[in-house]
Amino acid sequence: MATLKRFYGFSLIFTLICLGLGAWYGWVSTGTVSGTAAMLWIIVVLSVLEISLSFDNAVVNASVLKDMDKVWQKRFLTWGIAFAVFGMRIVFPLAIVAIAAGLGPMETINLSLNNPREYERIVSSAHVGIAGFGGAFLAMVGLKFFFDLDKDVHWIFKIEEWLSKFAALPAAEIAILLLVLWGISGLLPPEEALTFLIAGILGLVTFIAVEGISTMLELHEEKQRLSGAVVRSGLGGFLYLNVLDASFSFDGVIGAFALSNNMIVIALGLSIGAMFVRSMTIHLVEKGTLAQYRFLENGAFWAIIVLGGIMLASAKFHIPETITGLIGAALIFLSLWWSVRHNRRNGDASPTAD
Numbered sequence: 602m603a604t605l606k607r608f609y610g611f612s613l614i615f616t617l618i619c620l621g622l623g624a625w626y627g628w629v630s631t632g633t634v635s636g637t638a639a640m641l642w643i644i645v646v647l648s649v650l651e652i653s654l655s656f657d658n659a660v661v662n663a664s665v666l667k668d669m670d671k672v673w674q675k676r677f678l679t680w681g682i683a684f685a686v687f688g689m690r691i692v693f694p695l696a697i698v699a700i701a702a703g704l705g706p707m708e709t710i711n712l713s714l715n716n717p718r719e720y721e722r723i724v725s726s727a728h729v730g731i732a733g734f735g736g737a738f739l740a741m742v743g744l745k746f747f748f749d750l751d752k753d754v755h756w757i758f759k760i761e762e763w764l765s766k767f768a769a770l771p772a773a774e775i776a777i778l779l780l781v782l783w784g785i786s787g788l789l790p791p792e793e794a795l796t797f798l799i800a801g802i803l804g805l806v807t808f809i810a811v812e813g814i815s816t817m818l819e820l821h822e823e824k825q826r827l828s829g830a831v832v833r834s835g836l837g838g839f840l841y842l843n844v845l846d847a848s849f850s851f852d853g854v855i856g857a858f859a860l861s862n863n864m865i866v867i868a869l870g871l872s873i874g875a876m877f878v879r880s881m882t883i884h885l886v887e888k889g890t891l892a893q894y895r896f897l898e899n900g901a902f903w904a905i906i907v908l909g910g911i912m913l914a915s916a917k918f919h920i921p922e923t924i925t926g927l928i929g930a931a932l933i934f935l936s937l938w939w940s941v942r943h944n945r946r947n948g949d950a951s952p953t954a955d
Contacts, residue, residue, distance in 0.1 A: 608881075608883055608887075609877070609884075611880070612873075612876045612877045612879070615873065615876045616873050616876070619644065619870075619873050620644065620645075620869075622869060623640055623641050623866065624637055624641060626640070626866075627639075640863075643870065644869050644870040644873070645870070647861070647866070647869075647871055647874070648870045648873035648874045648877070649874070650874070651870065651871050651873070651874020651878075652874045652877050652878065656878075656881065656929065656930065656933060657900075657901040657904035657905055657908070657932075657933060658845070658878055659878045659881035659885060660885060660897060660898060660900075660901035660933065661742070661898075661902065661905065662842055662846070662882040663882050663885035663886045663890070664898050665838050665841065665842055666678075666838070666842070667886055667889075668838070669839075673838065673839050676839060677842055677843075678879060678882070678883060681842060681846065690875065691864075691868045693847075694713075694720075694864065694867075695709050695710065695713065695864075697723070697727045697731075698712065698720055698723045698724060714864065714865075717862040717863050717864065720862065720864065721862035728915070728916070729796050729916045730797070730799075731800070732797070732800075732913060732915050732916040733782070733796070733797040733798070733799070733800030733801035733803075733804060733913070734801065734803055734804040734807075735804065735912050736801070736909045736911075736913035736915075736916075737778060737782065737800070737801040737802070737803075737804030737805050737808070737909070738804040738807055738808050738909075739908055739909030740778055740906060740910065740913065741774060741775075741778060741804075741909075742808070742845060742905055742909070743902050743903070743906030744777065744906065745774060745808075745812075747761055747764040747765065747768075748764055748765070748767065748768035748774045749765055749768055750765060750766070750769060752765045754895055754896070754899065755899070756896040756899035756900065756903075756939060757899075761899065775805065778801075781913060782797070782798055782801040782913070785797065785913055785916060785917060786798045788917045789917055797916050801913070808844075811840055811841050811844050812841075814840060815841055893940075893944075894936075894937055894940035894941070894944075895943060896936040896937075896939045896943070897933065897936050897937055900932045900934075900935060900937065901932075901936070903936075904929040904932045904933055907925075907928050907929065907932065908925060908929060911924075911925050911928075
């Protein structure tokens, strides 16, 4: 009970505040108990959907944060979550509509509040580009993890061992992604195909840029460390995690319109989910869960590859967010169960790599 209060207490308080705001907004906008209850129910469902879609996000966040300086960990868990909640759940959909419709900020906010159906239509019309960008970035994150010659912990052993050896080919993951983008674009109408390809390439370039910045910062910090200077590392990881969080948020924001086209309802529901992802991340880092369950990280990155693939495929095919969430949850559950089984067989609660 103390653990739950420590790691999830603030998220529960934040949830109560959001539900209180939802109840107030529901009553003001509908004037009925049934209308208010229906709005609160949608907020709850959206928050659960966001948590189920983002558990793999929490695991990956933890895998990066565990190697970061404490100062930068704290900065990500404060500034980063503010960006995730306010930036991606509120500003991002508004920015899409403003750009797509050529509207100013106030006109866009007015449209979202007074003409939610048109607001939803404009956001949904940008789905092909969002799918290309977010899917490409997430696919690269997943492939990069497995295309690693130094990787020695394998869950799906034969496949992961083969992928790690395949990494000897320079930029193999980039070639695979470009082929996938080209293949899916061939299924789309010409104008959508061009949008999809450009967005996908931009997602790839963003990943390479973030990786490049992270590497340069690490090299600079290592040079300073060798010269005897005190180094506070973590800026590269901080940038990487924020872009990663943004990519994870795309499917949740777009999928939310399947339940509601009200910007305030969507923002409240998704923000609750985002706050619980933060709490899960802190829990995983401080408890050292990734060290205790050796295959959990592998399962999360397989879930990322699946999510990236689904986002790319969604440019052509409608894939319910429930299926995405279930697949991700299943992969993480299986990797966790496999880790527990490994620990029991080896009599080690904190196994090391083979």
